[in-house]
Structures are given as C-alpha cells and as structure tokens.
Amino acid sequence: MPDVAPLHIVSGKGGTGKTTVALALALMLRRRGETLVCEVESRHGLSEAAGLEKVEVGHERRVTIAGRRLRMLSVDSNHALRDYLESHVRLGVAASLLEKTGFVDFASELAPGLRDVLLTGKVYQAARRRLKGQADAVDAVVMDAPPTGRIENFLTAGEALAEVVAVGPIAPQAQSIMALLRAESTQVHLVTTCTEMALTETLQTIDALTGHGIAIGHVIVNQLMSDPPPLPETVTDPALRAAWERDLEVAAGQRPWADELAKRLDALGRRPALTIPLFPDEVGPDDLVEIAELLAEGWDA
Amino acid sequence: MRRLFEVNDLLSDLDVRVVVTCGTGGVGKTSVSAALAVAAAESGRQVVLVTVDPAKRLATALGLEGLGGEPQPVPGITGGSLDALMLDMTQTFDDAVRSHAPKNRVEEVLHNPFYRALSTSFSGTQDYMATEKLGQLYEQAKSTGRWDLIVVDTPPSRSALDFLDAPARLDRLAEGPVLQLLAPSSGPLKLIGAGLSQVTWLISKVIGSKALSDLQVFASAFETVMAGFRRRATVVRKLLASPAAAFVIVASPRKAALDEARFFVGQLHDRGTTARGVVVNKVSPAVPLPPEAEESLRLDPQAYDWWRAGWTTWRAQRTRMVTALPTTLPVTLVRTLEREVTDLDVVRELGSVLVDGARLSEQDEGPVVDV
Secondary structure, eight states: OOOOOOEEEEEESTTSOHHHHHHHHHHHHHTTSOEEEEESSSSSHHHHHTTOOOOOTTOOEEEEETTEEEEEEEOOHHHHHHHHIIIIIOOTTHHHHHHHTTHHHHHHHTSTTHHHHHHHHHHHHHHHTTTTTOTTOOSEEEEEOOOHHHHHHHHTHHHHHHHHOSSSTTHHHHHHHHHHHTSTTEEEEEEEOSSHHHHHHHHHHHHHHHHTTOOEEEEEEEEEOOOOOOOOTTOOOHHHHHHHHHHHHHHHHHHHHHHHHHHHHHHTTOOOOEEEEOOSSSOOHHHHHHHHHHHHHHHTO | OOOBOOHHHHHTOTTOOEEEEEOOTTSOHHHHHHHHHHHHHHTTOEEEEEESSOOHHHHHHTTOTTOOSSOEEOTTOOSSEEEEEEOOHHHHHHHHHHHHSOGGGHHHHHHOHHHHHHHHHOTTHHHHHHHHHHHHHHHHHHHHOOOSEEEEEOOOOSOTHHHHHHHHHHHHHHHSHHHHHHSGGGSOOTTGGGOHHHHHHHHHHHHOHHHHHHHHHHHHHHHHHHHHHHHHHHHHHHHHHSTTEEEEEEEOSSHHHHHHHHHHHHHHHHTTOOEEEEEEEEEOOOOOOOHHHHHHHHTSHHHHHHHHHHHHHHHHHHHHHHHHSOTTSOEEEEEOOSSOSOSHHHHHHHHHHHHHOOOOOOOOOSOSSOO
C-alpha cells in the first residue's frame, strides 16, 4: 500500500552548505527511487549549485546531475497562492479581482505564516502524489529549507496561521501541514560546520524543533578541514610556514567543537553526526556524487 | 588592479553618519559590522552598533547579554566609545505601537491576533524593525549628540535588498487597496467600483469570516501605527539616499555571495546610490614562492601538493571575484581568520585586517603549471 513519500527537510546556518547537502541527499535517495528536490526561498540556488540552467520558478522539471536524474522544483509563494485559490476556493474569474485588489501581495506580505504554509503546502502535495497513485509520483522529497535562523518560524507557520484563521477554508490546509511536519515520514536534517556559532545554532534548533514535536534526522558536519601534511624542515620560507601554521590552527580549532557535538548528541541519545570533508573549492556535480556516497555510508546506520 | 576599498577613509569620514552592511547569510556580516564599529570607536568616534542575532559569545563580548533593545556600552573600548544593541523585533514593534498608536488603541493593537503573529513570526518584519530602529537612533543621535556614527548590521534575509526595500514595501502595503479597504477611514475608497462586498467576501473565502473581522479590527487600529512607521521610514529613506549613509557590501569568494554583491551594487545604482566598497571575507590567498623555495618544496610531494592545491583554490576564488565584481567597485579582501570572531580581541583583529586592507590583484605568482 503506497503512502506519503518521506520528506527530508534540510536546514543549517547560512554558509554551512545546506543547499549542497540537500542536492547530495537527493542524489543519494535517487538510488532508491524517484526523487524530487525543491527549494522554497532561494532564487535558483539549487540549479546554480548543481551547475544547471535556471529552473523556472513554479515549474517542476527533470534534471540530470552527473548522470543521475532528479526532479527539481523552485516553489514560489505567489504561484502557490494562485494555485491554492484555483484548486480550493473555485473563484473562477473572481480570482483576478483578488490579484487586482492587491490581495495576493497583501497576503504574502502580511498574513502571518500564510506564505510559509503555502510553500510547505506545495511540497506536501508532491509528497502525496504516491498516495494518490499519480503518474508523477515520487518516492522521496528533499526540501532545501530556510536557514536555522528562520527554520523554527518556517516550520511552525501552520500554528501561527491557525491561530488567526481558526475557521475558514485555509484552516484545514494549515492543519494538514502541521500534521505532515510531525508525521513519521518527515525528518529535519541539520547541516553545520565545526565552529562555535554554527554548532550552537544547530543544538538550539534541535531543542526548538524537538519541542514542537518535529523529528530531527541527521546532523551533518560539513566542510571539515583536515590537518595539512607535515612541512619539511628544509622549507624555510616564512610566508609559507605562516600559512601552514594557520591551516594547522584552523584544523585544530575544529576539534573541541567536534568533541562537544559528539558529547551533546550522545547525551540526547542521538546518532553521531555524519561528516563531509572540506572541498578545496566550490562543489561541482562530481563532488555532489562523492558527497552522496559519503552520506549513503552512514545514513541508515 | 582593482581599486582598494580604504576602510579607514570611510571610518574617519565625519560626514558619514550611518554605515549599513549588506550581504547574504554566511558571509560573516555580523562579524564585519562589529569589527567596523570597534575600529571606528577605537579611532575616536562615538559609535552605536545595531546588530541582529549575534553568536552568544560575541553578544557577551559586546555586553549584550539578556538586554532587550536599548544601547549598552561595550566594555574595554579605548579612544572613542561604543554602544551596542541587539535588534529585538517584538520589543521594537511593541514600542513603535506604543509611540505611534493613539493611547486608547494601544492595548487593542497589542492583543490583536494578527498583530501578535505579525510581530513574532513574520520574517519581513525584521526589515521594517531595523528601519524603525535606525530611524529612532538617528533622531536620538541628532538630539543628544551621544553618537556620531551608527553601524547597522542588516537582518539575515534572502536578499540584501529586503532591508533597502522595507520602507517602500511598507508604503505599498499602506497605500495598497487591501488596507484601504479594510480600514475605510484611511482614505477614499477606490474600490467601491469593484464591489466592496465582493472583495471582502472573497477574502473571507480564503481566510474565514472570523479572521476577516479580526483583520478589519487590526487594520483600522493599525492604520495610525502604519502612519507613524511611514513617517519614520520616509526619514530613513532620505537618510539612506544621502551622503551621510554609506553601504558596505560583505561577500565571500563563493559564487552565490559574489553574484548577490553584484546584484546589490546594481540595485543601489538604480536608486541613485553607490556602494562604498565590498569586503570579500573568508578568502584564502595562496603563498607565492621564489623558484628555489619551490624546487626545495617539490622534494616533498605531499607538502608540494598541499601548496599547489592552495593555489588551485585561490586562483578559482580570484577568477570568480574578478568576473563577478564590477571594476568600479573598490574591494578589500579579508583572509579566513584562524579563530572564530567570538571575543573582542578577534573582533579587533578583524578590524585591523579591514583597516590595513588587501587588494584584489590579478597578478599571479603561483606555480606555472596549474594543478
């Protein structure tokens, strides 16, 4: 009996590489079945990170990354609101009146949580295709979500919205999204680096989301820098020595935070973090496949 | 050779009263803002720093622990003075309501479910509130003379533009038909022709009639608050367009951050403003070696590869910077610091790296054979 496809929500502090990890995770999941990767607020962040042509906002399309085929979608709140109005409210011509009066603008600017609920709603629809036996069904959905600084608000937007619209046609939409986010099939994965700021934010986010009943999947330590190789005594160039010592210091500076994270995750009864090494430059399609392999090794452990 | 962004010239320019740092998440904008503020203060200026969501230890270093919304002196600053405050969105919003709304409506607004949700969970609110706070501080600085420089770390947003656009968005919202419709006293009802009841019916179809009536209460009570915001926003907009304001763009050598920087330069240009310069943070310049040193290093293949890999990274970063950043934009580079910017000493170190400056040079002294 087919059910709702698992939803993997990827968040992390800005600059930790959550978009990269979201793509790599999608590539990993692709080996198990049809996978959709979507973004909800960055304009073409996914397609750029994958080295692809821009994906037109609101239109799902098939892409190939290093020979693996994925579905990709850039969700936009105005599109989502229009879709919602068309399919749920049956306004017909009147819908254009809402546009003209600026309601669409107004709603996405001011109505608390509505925008976020609509964005999640689009992703939810995609996860439900399998349940409904649709031809474009997918077996997994990966969401490149807002960064940890905004993720709590984003994922609890349903509550914020439900508070103001306890009744009315959009209330059930908010309800079903709240339910989906707490379903067993949904997990939030957090990407971090071995730095105090990113780790602190990650641990806070685990606390906050767990408090809302939202399940945390993996913590993924990205951009882990290894020690530089020993520098032979014969090398005396002071600038090179200084650069080498800097590398050594940066690598060593991560260790206490790696230990701290391991301790905290253990205390929470959680699996150890997965780690991805620092890539010397921007991650390309082949690197994404390599990261996917790394993730696959520890994913089900 | 690109023009060097002389940070010191900016900080010692007494005509500059506001420095606004802009950039996408993860580039180190908060650290750079703090470093600029500390450097300016220690060069003798009276500075106030508005920061958004700093890391805990940085907040502690800046004396910001557990204090909501009011500027606090940063201990350990020599030369001039530095006050810092953390933008507390809900607090700023509530304060604004108290000061802008008529006395008898304050409680009504503060308890309205739309207001509560708006003030706590709407992401764009941060941009409005940063504008509001900047306006407050600017007026306070003028009337008390307590500060001669305000450094604003803009809220983390999808785009650096969100902050700049906040006043205009507020205008659009306030003048937009929906608020006009819901708060009929706010002006001529342009929509009567379109059928008032039809529109409100449509809205109630989407959010429900209970919510519609809450929204109507909110809109009419909020009208005066909006007017207050807009007055302040107008002041801020003028300020930001004047020579008293300087925009500093913060980027990293990543493509996305550099593209955003270029986009923002264009947007500022369209608004008749120019960015003072861009700080490219977290670069990793490679080390040039004289031929004999290179020969000697070559004898150790592992170490040699490490050095060459450094050049591969650096060449890629430099190419991206040269390609993405407009030639007219002054640039300074900041190498990745060994330590995280979580205490005043590292903030100071970052400040002196910024003041010293490092040019974006297109000259290449790396290994001849690329790896």
